Amino acid sequence: MNGAQAVVRTLVDCGVTTCFANPGTSEMHFVAALDAVPEMRGVLCLFEGVATGAADGYGRMAGRPAATLLHLGPGLANGLANLHNARRAHTPLLAIVGDHATYHKRFDAPLESDIDALAGAVSGWVRRTTRSADAPADALDAVAAALRPPGEVATLILPADVTWTDGAEPAGPTASAWRSPSPVPDHQITRAAGALRGAGDAGTSTTILLGGTGLRRSAIEAASRIAAATGARVLAETFPARHERGAGIPNVDRLAYLVEFAAGQLAGTRNLILAGASSPVSFFAYPGKPSTPLPPGCQVQVLAEAGDDVPGALAELAYRVAPDTAPLVQAAVRPDLPADGELTAESAAAVIGALLPEGAIVCDESNTSSLWLPGVTAGAPPHDWLSLTGGAIGQGLPLATGAAIACPDRPVLALEADGSAMYTASALWTHAREGLDITTVIYNNRAYAILNMELERTGAPVTGTTARDLLELSRPDIDFTALAAGMGVSASRAETTAEFAAQFSKALAEPGPHLIEVALPPRG
Ligand SMILES: Cc1ncc(C[n+]2csc(CCOP(=O)(O)OP(=O)(O)O)c2C)c(N)n1
Numbered sequence: 001m002n003g004a005q006a007v008v009r010t011l012v013d014c015g016v017t018t019c020f021a022n023p024g025t026s027e028m029h030f031v032a033a034l035d036a037v038p039e040m041r042g043v044l045c046l047f048e049g050v051a052t053g054a055a056d057g058y059g060r061m062a063g064r065p066a067a068t069l070l071h072l073g074p075g076l077a078n079g080l081a082n083l084h085n086a087r088r089a090h091t092p093l094l095a096i097v098g099d100h101a102t103y104h105k106r107f108d109a110p111l112e113s114d115i116d117a118l119a120g121a122v123s124g125w126v127r128r129t130t131r132s133a134d135a136p137a138d139a140l141d142a143v144a145a146a147l148r149p150p151g152e153v154a155t156l157i158l159p160a161d162v163t164w165t166d167g168a169e170p171a172g173p174t175a176s177a178w179r180s181p182s183p184v185p186d187h188q189i190t191r192a193a194g195a196l197r198g199a200g201d202a203g204t205s206t207t208i209l210l211g212g213t214g215l216r217r218s219a220i221e222a223a224s225r226i227a228a229a230t231g232a233r234v235l236a237e238t239f240p241a242r243h244e245r246g247a248g249i250p251n252v253d254r255l256a257y258l259v260e261f262a263a264g265q266l267a268g269t270r271n272l273i274l275a276g277a278s279s280p281v282s283f284f285a286y287p288g289k290p291s292t293p294l295p296p297g298c299q300v301q302v303l304a305e306a307g308d309d310v311p312g313a314l315a316e317l318a319y320r321v322a323p324d325t326a327p328l329v330q331a332a333v334r335p336d337l338p339a340d341g342e343l344t345a346e347s348a349a350a351v352i353g354a355l356l357p358e359g360a361i362v363c364d365e366s367n368t369s370s371l372w373l374p375g376v377t378a379g380a381p382p383h384d385w386l387s388l389t390g391g392a393i394g395q396g397l398p399l400a401t402g403a404a405i406a407c408p409d410r411p412v413l414a415l416e417a418d419g420s421a422m423y424t425a426s427a428l429w430t431h432a433r434e435g436l437d438i439t440t441v442i443y444n445n446r447a448y449a450i451l452n453m454e455l456e457r458t459g460a461p462v463t464g465t466t467a468r469d470l471l472e473l474s475r476p477d478i479d480f481t482a483l484a485a486g487m488g489v490s491a492s493r494a495e496t497t498a499e500f501a502a503q504f505s506k507a508l509a510e511p512g513p514h515l516i517e518v519a520l521p522p523r524g
Pocket of ligand 1: 081366367368369391392393394417418419420421445447448449450451
């Protein structure tokens with residue numbers, strides 16, 4: 001076998017069976033190896049940000065890494081923003097980056113750049129293979145690193161001659177390579193139990209902040225039992241990688257994006273217990289505003305870090321402080337389909353709440369249009385909610401691509417703001433090419449609406465029309481139905497609530513990708 005064939009065989013043997021690729025000349029032997037090892041599914045993405053975002057969506061849902069195949073430094077750089085989001089999501093992800101042949105690098109050919117430096121910005125593990133015979137073992141180490149709890153981006157740089165040189169043997173998976181999450185030390189559970197025993201006392205309020213695997217069903221149920229028994233509050237981190245929610249699962253509100261609102265949610269908290277979440281911070285600094293929403297004097301304690309066994313820690317805590325208490329589960333309630341009327345983000349949310357199918361995977365990058373969604377979907381049939389973990393927009397359409405490939409039997413919704421959709425719109429072509437069951441809803445408000453709000457909040461002095469003009473997506477308006485149709489995705493445009501309801505239920509009923517453009521009214 002040549003190095004590429006042995007790497008692909010090794011990856012398949014340890015469960016990495018999907019490769020989101022945008023290759024170039026230095027990756028041609030890797031591409032050819034996909035024919036030699038047909039168990040590896042190659043998925044062509046037309047921009048590297050789609051490949052990396054898709055690998056993020058895949059890893060979040062499958063719990064094991066997909067590979068990406070990227071072309072030297074520039075290809076990696078194009079994929080960096082969504083690798084950043086994957087890093088924040090703690091997604092297991094294997095970034096394979098091709099490079100010039102080892103002996104060719106010193107000639108400084110045009111595509112030569114510092115791949116290692118670029119990779120270091122987002123990866124928990126980086127290795128450059130220099131000999132074909134080492135490539136399979138390096139690939140195995142890369143997968144093990146990606147799966148290291150809580151999950152990380154592992155980057156393997158493969159020079160072209162490493163991939164084309166013969167004499168490599170696949171490396172067998174070694175069970176010891178895969179580590180499980182660490183159990184939480186007893187003293188952390190004891191300390192949290194101590195704080196919780198005083199949770200209901202006047203003036204000593206305790207809040208449990210869930211994040212990471214703390215937002216899986218069993219962890220949420222344990223947290224709900226603790227809350228019911230002790231009077232503690234439970235909140236979720238603002239942008240979870242994957243939140244299991246819906247009827248039959250306790251409802252957990254997310255901490256608000258705006259620091260003032262988050263401060264309101266945390267008001268009165270004397271003890272904050274972190275279960276898989278980081279201590280909350282304001283997304284940005286604003287003149288005169290605090291950097292964290294925590295009330296003054298609030299004690300923060302870690303029950304479990306993201307890489308720990310968060311559900312296990314919560315279960316043990318529930319055993320100690322809530323042995324006889326049942327979780328408070330969310331009832332099955334959903335809004336009626338709204339009557340016809342003006343189509344707004346609020347009425348569109350009601351339609352989604354009324355029709356959300358069981359088992360849906362919702363990839364939410366709807367930004368300012370998301371405000372009404374949590375409330376109207378809380379009692380919908382059980383579903384997963386995937387959000388923008390690292391704030392780098394252009395993630396939603398790729399994320400949906402990977403989620404749909406990881407879970408081909410589940411309906412996937414991509415709820416997309418127009419500006420964010422445009423970063424990685426070519427993901428729609430992959431939706432069509434792979435026949436993915438993804439319903440994309442584009443909220444077309446013809447603006448970077450959130451930045452209009454941020455312009456006010458930062459207090460930046462606006463004296464003319466240029467600043468506002470940089471935040472408008474008009475002249476020309478973007479025609480998303482034409483864009484989608486041009487990439488082979490069945491598309492329609494809704495101007496009223498009834499039109500949206502009809503188009504949305506049709507899209508859900510038909511297999512394959514659909515896009516619905518929600519024409520929002522002009523901002524007041
Ligand atoms: C990679 C990246 N580039 C730029 C930004 C800055 N940014 C934040 S929100 C935003 C515009 C969002 O507009 P849209 O997606 O249309 O959502 P809306 O605010 O209209 O709901 C931009 C450009 C970012 N967060 N990430």
